[in-house]
Amino acid sequence: DAEITQSPRHKITETGRQVTLACHQTWNHNNMFWYRQDLGHGLRLIHYSYGVQDTNKGEVSDGYSVSRSNTEDLPLTLESAASSQTSVYFCASSDPGTGYEQYFGPGTRLTVT
């Protein structure tokens, strides 16, 4: 069955370190998205991609970057982790052929100390 996976599921890191969160989908979807979810803010879009070599900034992109070298993967990198980036991170994917329904990965809980 097609699925979307994220790793690691939990991560503790120190302020200033570079961190990469992985997202892998086997839906063969063109579109992939990264969100963070914090109490009181709901889901906020960090970065998104509509295909290989395409990346775009979302509403809270400062301090984050992504790259898309193939259809299946969209890794999210925190360049220099800050305590404000402590959050739960979700990856999602969608395809125009399915009405833009987004399917979510299980999430990564990141703590920056």
Add this chain to the structure above:
Amino acid sequence: QKEVEQNSGPLSVPEGAIASLNCTYSDRGSQSFFWYRQYSGKSPELIMSIYSNGDKEDGRFTAQLNKASQYVSLLIRDSQPSDSATYLCAVNPFGNEKLTFGTGTRLTIIP
């Protein structure tokens, strides 16, 4: 004005009753509308999609869309304790492949 608005709740409903969740959106050109269920500590799960005015039923769930009034609702019939979760409304604005999410309504079903 937020693009997608939901009452944050909590909404408490007795077991077996109908739970009614509402969502309003600001972009009149929005085309696609979704309801996600999110259990505590889990990821959002798509439960309903609706694209045209009217009602769409799937088991105990009914989504209702009124584009003229710019609202979409979710009805859960015969509510069960397992329906206790946060429900997120999401909207696909015109010409956009992204979704805009509301902040969610927390629903509690009381046994």
